[in-house]
Amino acid sequence: MKVVVDRGKCQDHGQCVFAAPEVFRLDDEGHLDYTTDPDDIRRDDVEDAADVCPVQAIRIED
Template structure:
């Protein structure tokens, strides 16, 4: 699965880092680092992290061939 974060929109609330720390983490106080390619087994955590983002900066793309 592919994850994309709009870093211009991200305000570093870090809700994603609490819910999926192996995918998202803060570097310093304001810079978000994340893994763009995530194993499908992590989908639940990543979707919860995206839903928890107060500014909706996280987009989770479905794998190719999968209907949304």
């Protein structure tokens, strides 16, 4: 699984951080940072994060 965030869409709302904190996090400046290739065990959390993203900036590639 590969996680891709469209930086042009992402507005750093951080909803993904609540859904999948093992994959998504906000840096010291409040900008999104994330793991691009998390373990497949995190798939459900990443799918939830993609669903709650208000601007639909997250996608999963297999």
